[in-house]
Amino acid sequence: MSHIPVMLDYVIEHLAPSAGDVIVDGTFGGGGYSRRILESADCVVFGIDRDPDAKGRAEPLGSDFGDRFTLLNGPFSEMEALVAEEGKSSVSAVVLDLGVSSFQLDEAGRGFSFMREGPLDMRMSQDGISAADLVNHADEKDLADIIFQLGEERDSRRIARQIVRERADSSFETTLQLADTVERAVGGRRGKRTHPATKTFQALRMFVNDELGELAGGLMAAERLLGEDGRLVVVTFHSIEDRMVKSFLADRSGKQEGGSRFMPEQVASGPAPSFENVRRVTAPDVAEVAANARARSSRLRSAVRTSAPAWTDEFEIPVNLPSLSEVL
Numbered sequence: 001m002s003h004i005p006v007m008l009d010y011v012i013e014h015l016a017p018s019a020g021d022v023i024v025d026g027t028f029g030g031g032g033y034s035r036r037i038l039e040s041a042d043c044v045v046f047g048i049d050r051d052p053d054a055k056g057r058a059e060p061l062g063s064d065f066g067d068r069f070t071l072l073n074g075p076f077s078e079m080e081a082l083v084a085e086e087g088k089s090s091v092s093a094v095v096l097d098l099g100v101s102s103f104q105l106d107e108a109g110r111g112f113s114f115m116r117e118g119p120l121d122m123r124m125s126q127d128g129i130s131a132a133d134l135v136n137h138a139d140e141k142d143l144a145d146i147i148f149q150l151g152e153e154r155d156s157r158r159i160a161r162q163i164v165r166e167r168a169d170s171s172f173e174t175t176l177q178l179a180d181t182v183e184r185a186v187g188g189r190r191g192k193r194t195h196p197a198t199k200t201f202q203a204l205r206m207f208v209n210d211e212l213g214e215l216a217g218g219l220m221a222a223e224r225l226l227g228e229d230g231r232l233v234v235v236t237f238h239s240i241e242d243r244m245v246k247s248f249l250a251d252r253s254g255k256q257e258g259g260s261r262f263m264p265e266q267v268a269s270g271p272a273p274s275f276e277n278v279r280r281v282t283a284p285d286v287a288e289v290a291a292n293a294r295a296r297s298s299r300l301r302s303a304v305r306t307s308a309p310a311w312t313d314e315f316e317i318p319v320n321l322p323s324l325s326e327v328l
């Protein structure tokens with residue numbers, strides 16, 4: 001199945017492409033956003049994806065839009081270096097649409113899905129430490145923390161204990177092997193509509209791909225790369241990610257998150273705001289959710305870059321977990 005772009009009309013409205021713009025689509029995927037951006041205005045688009053398979057999906061855009069479109073392979077946290085290689089040091093807009101595409105989920109060999117038998121892989125870049133490495137070697141406590149914090153899974157300890165018990169007999173190689181173990185750990189499906197392994201798979205995928213680290217790095221890179229009046233648009237599917245984007249934009253626009261509901265917007269002291277005009281779309285349209293279940297949990301936040309310098313302080317990730325290399 002192909003990937004249905006989420007909140008596409010809102011993305012275009014907030015991104016506001018116009019002739020002469022240089023726009024970074026930091027999560028190219030199937031190119032749904034890139035194509036619509038290129039159709040909306042006579043602009044240039046750099047599509048970034050860390051998945052080498054994106055190359056094949058980018059070919060039609062090359063034929064349809066010629067040198068107005070270029071695909072760059074790498075993580076979006078490195079967008080400045082990637083576009084610098086193309087001779088650009090400033091851009092008009094950046095869009096990020098987080099997570100994995102339907103292409104990746106549907107391909108059993110990538111190991112993202114608990115519904116398809118495949119190697120327990122989950123690496124977007126097809127490189128580095130896999131989910132199997134993590135599940136077979138991490139400490140029980142680290143596994144439980146990852147599953148609890150990134151999956152928001154209340155049964156994380158039981159799941160981690162079951163994984164460690166079962167891997168002593170034979171190591172985890174496949175997706176369904178892990179899905180069955182999680183199901184056993186929580187005592188079966190217990191009438192639930194969602195598969196009991198949903199949150200565990202999400203947590204492992206986010207950890208293996210350092211998705212929160214990438215988001216923090218991507219937001220700061222976009223802040224540095226966007227010129228004055230540049231638009232930043234971020235679509236998230238996970239509450240931790242949405243909170244990160246919200247607090248990044250609240251910080252950078254000089255609005256502290258309200259300590260009191262009677263004073264919801266306090267103006268912060270500190271560097272001059274690097275963003276203004278912060279907006280959000282908190283839910284997709286009903287018709288979109290009916291047509292695309294994946295859209296259900298989507299949230300969009302956007303802001304416009306001011307002329308102030310990018311802030312130099314690091315933007316902290318709100319969960320406290322060791323890094324991938326530390327747990328192995």
Ligand SMILES: C[S@@+](CC[C@H](N)C(=O)[O-])C[C@H]1O[C@@H](n2cnc3c(N)ncnc32)[C@H](O)[C@@H]1O
Binds near residue numbers: 005054099214
């Ligand atoms: C949800 S899909 C994007 C779909 C796209 N908007 C479309 O309309 O077809 C996310 C894509 O971004 C890529 N991706 C996720 N995190 C990334 C990162 N940190 N750096 C680069 N690419 C990333 C994934 O490999 C995937 O192809």
